[in-house]
Amino acid sequence: MSMTASSPMPARAISVAAGSAGGGGGVLDHPDVFANRHNGPSAADVAAMLEVLGFASLDAMTEAVVPDSIRSETPLEVGRAMSEVEALAKLRGYAETNQVWRSCIGMGYHGTVTPAVILRNVLENPGWYTQYTPYQAEISQGRLEALLNFQTMVCDLTGFELANASLLDEATAAAEAMGMCLAKGGGAKKGRTRFVVASDCHPQTVAVLQTRAEPIGVTVDVVDVDAIEFGDDGCGVLALYPARVGLVRDFRGLIGEAHEAGAMVVVAADLLALTLLVPPGELGADVAIGSAQRLGVPMGAGGPHAAYFATHTKHARGVPGRIIGVSRDAHGNRALRMAIQTREQHIKRERATSNICTAQALLAIMASMYGVYHGPTGLKRIAERVRAMTLVLRKAIVDAGHEVLTDGEVFDTLRVRPAAADVLSKATLAKINLREFGDGTLGVTLDETVDRAALAEIAACFGVGGGAGHLDADAVLGEVDVAIADGLGRESAFMEHPVFNSHHSETEMLRYMMTLQQRDLSLAHAMIPLGSCTMKLNATSEMLPVTWPEFANIHPFAPADQQRGYAAMYEDLERWLADITGFAAVSLQPNAGSQGEYTGLLAIRAYHADRGEAGRDVCLIPTSAHGTNPASAVMAGMRVVGVACDDAGNIDVDDLRAKAERHSGELAALMVTYPSTHGVFERPIKEICALIHEHGGQVYMDGANLNAQVGLCRPGELGADVCHLNLHKTFCIPHGGGGPGMGPIGVAAHLAPFVPGHPVMRPHNASDRAIGAVAAAPYGSPSILPISWMYIAMMGTEGLTRATQIAILNANYMAKRLDGAYDVLYRGPAGHVAHEFIVDCRPFQKVGVTIDDIAKRLMDFGFHGPTMSWPVTGTLMIEPTESEPKAELDRFCEAMVQIRAEIDAVAAGEIAADESPLHFAPHTVEAVSGSEWDRAYTREQAAFALGWVREHKFWPSVGRIDNPFGDRNLVCTCPPMEALVEGE
Secondary structure: OOOOOOOOOOOOOOOOOOOOOOOOOOOOOOOOOHHHHHOOOOHHHHHHHHHHHOOOOHHHHHHHHOOHHHOOOOOOOOOOOOOHHHHHHHHHHHHHHEOOOEEEOOOOOOOOOOOHHHHHHHHOOHHHHOOOOOOOHHHEHHHHHHHHHHHHHHHHHHOOOEEOOOEOOHHHHHHHHHHHHHHHHOHHHHOOOEEEEEOOOOHHHHHHHHHHHHHHOOEEEEEOHHHOOOOOOEEEEEEEEOOOOOEOOOOHHHHHHHHHOOOEEEEEEOOOHHHOEOOHHHHOOOEEEEEOOOOOOOOHHHOOOOEEEEEOHHHHHHOOOOOEEEEEEOOOOEEEEEOOHHHOHHHHHHHOOOOOOOOOHHHHHHHHHHHHHHHHHHHHHHHHHHHHHHHHHHHHHHHOOOEEOOOOOEOOEEEEEOOOOOHHHHHHHOOEEEEEOOOOOEEEEOOOOOOHHHHHHHHHHOOHHHHOOOOOHHHHHOOOOOOOOOOOEOOOOOOOOHHHHOOOOHHHHHHHHHHHHOOEOOOOOOOOOEOOOOOOOOOHHHHHHHHOHHHHOOOOOOOHHHEHHHHHHHHHHHHHHHHHHOOOEEEOOOOOHHHHHHHHHHHHHHHHHHOOOOOOOEEEEEOOOOOHHHHHHHHOOOEEEEEOEOOOOOEOHHHHHHHHHHOHHHEEEEEEEOOOOOOOOOOOHHHHHHHHHHOOOEEEEEHHHHHHOOOOOOHHHHOOOEEEOOOOOOOOOOOOOOOOOOOOEEEOHHHHHHOOOOOOOOOOOOOOOOOOOOOOOOOOOHHHHHHHHHHHHHHHHHHHHHHHHHHHHHHHHHHHHHEOOEEEOOOOOOOOOOOOEEEEOHHHHHHOOOHHHHHHHHHHOOOOOOEEOOOOOOEEEEOOOOOOOHHHHHHHHHHHHHHHHHHHHHHOOOOOHHHOHHHHOOOOHHHHHOOOOOOOOOHHHHHOOOHHHHHHOOOOOOOOEOHHHHHHOOOOOOOOHHHHHHHO
């Protein structure tokens, strides 16, 4: 590659020619270079933007923006970029080495049928999967309604009044429930630090509980459910309903004993089974948790799946994650929003009880649509069929001479002691996976994918019908009592709201989903310039493999020889990510960025303990850090000590040095984001890392801003010891309206022995010193990893590097265009920013204009607002990413300049702040087209202040939402409008 003569790069810099992204040029090379499609600006755009900034080339710009001292001396070793066709073919080859057997393993993962209308129009639809978390509620009403439906369905099925809008997986949901029990019981202050777990809970859940409990001083007692005893030290108990071996127990007695002893009761319940069984709320439990996976979400080797968390309304402020509530807009109309957000770790920081940031919104939406599609009658019918199949199989197996240990009330699972030794070999020949308990007994779990033929095949493994698959299921059913035992059968109604009883034809379902989709702004509409969130292109070719059956229909605990394609993909990703970050090893298990933070800190904690320095527990965190940072540190058993930032937004090195010296003997770690949360490359980062190491600490680098580093510098070379990677940011997994995400960690060689293990299927790089599991599945959420694999494979070494340069170019171009209209708060020494920048809106408060006004007014131009009031109150942080073309950047800048003109009109006294378009934004079509208009500005200025808005107008479906009203009148299930009015 040639470099521009007028501005040569140092030898250590990585140069990519301005007109290419690598992989093209030769006549034999594939002409369609993916990087040229991923990066928004054309070669002409790049040249024009560089001219505005005064640079002759991208390399010259990189030299000016990225400090020479941090740039890598060696290029990436990802290799040549593949074309889309090549990458899909190679990944297809991997997929074909996976073997999709019928899974009867159970353990919280079940085969399911995703209705095609939901598969195509939600999971495979960028109008749903490219949305951001619905913080800007006025342009998020569609997914908010879908998530409210999810909450309503969960509340109805579990028998509680309150549910959240999903968590990461069942195991971590159980850990969140344990945290609530600890907080409600008084914790260490009252000596209630024992959490009891019934021994027939899933092993992955027990493991995650143990991992989460140890750093915070909680003891997890795993006890046979019939032998549980309560003292005055218990904060809670977890029971599984139905149990791991299939038995359905009546927990009323256990719940009564727990409450008498002052402990809370958490029931992990199967949502499908709850259509037939008495719900946990009616049994007297305090919390219900579990997975919504079997409601239409593929197994995907373990995820992503939406977990649920339901409880009583009195515990609302202790519920982790997001709660969708009903409020009203400025016109008095019903409007949805995320409720009581003061619970969030971004606000509570080290006082937070949870570090949850990313949830599994897209998967919760799928599950909610599954509930809407089938309705209560359809769900109950599916459950009845699964139970009937299980009862038929039990009778057939017993009649064939086998001992069934699950001889009480069951739903979908049996535990069998086979009379014959060849059951497993027959199952293998039939390509059926049974569960092996290790004591000679086998588990069989059925699901909605099992029909008469499949049931006969399963029964044949046990010699039923002479082993030939001849089972007359209907005849056997006639000999079985399908009635549920007294006291365990559900009598209460559920899902009576019209939304679950109105859309059962595909026509109705399609129109309902499209109606909701049209209420939401996504990347399919416009740029979402959220600083620190990196809302870049999620290319179609990256998304295609997610729903390939070979990836979607694998059980996480299927034998390793059935997951060879997944293993090959893991190996590639771990190698690539290690190269990109400069680390020795990568763990793919953390299934969210917040979980990556937590896991990295646990690895550091384990490292110190392994060296006999378990007393190191101080974590230094700059005041500008993400709210998840201090929350994660506390969860990892560390004490948070804040470090000041200087006026330029950088870490105050003198303050850092003083605090490192003060806590030298107890220093565990520094958490640092790079580039900084203020959008600049801090020059002394290597000095900072060396300072921490001098005092015996480790450096955790938050990977939220890795999009400004890839191909230019490496965290490991800067001095970091561990870094989490947001695959849902830098590596193209879409945000899905608030999840899924993936947060794997890269670690230096000395931390490699401490990456997470797993009790059921040990990750290939887990050592004997591995920390415990941090997610339910060994590799987190494997079914979305093909997205990042495709991105890296198609970008290659040069494409990845160029993407970073374009991201930096786009940010600096926007900062330059907005200069004058707005003050950019922080810049590097040469006046440049990294891949994002902060504009100061605090002066506008003097004339009555807030950042809320600006963000809502941007909706009238068809844009999502930037990140608000973080890391500095009263500011907006803007990140364009590399995927946005110059035309889109210009449109956004024009909208911001127009908004500044409207602010100036207020400041000049031409219009009062409370009469301006800023105050009344966003403007709905109803407001603009109404018969009356009494505003001090025209309808055209309200809706079409700039001419190009007419070409692709996005209309917010509600006006500005009344947040305080929603918090005062918390409604988290689907109410009729009359109920909202009565609540007022």
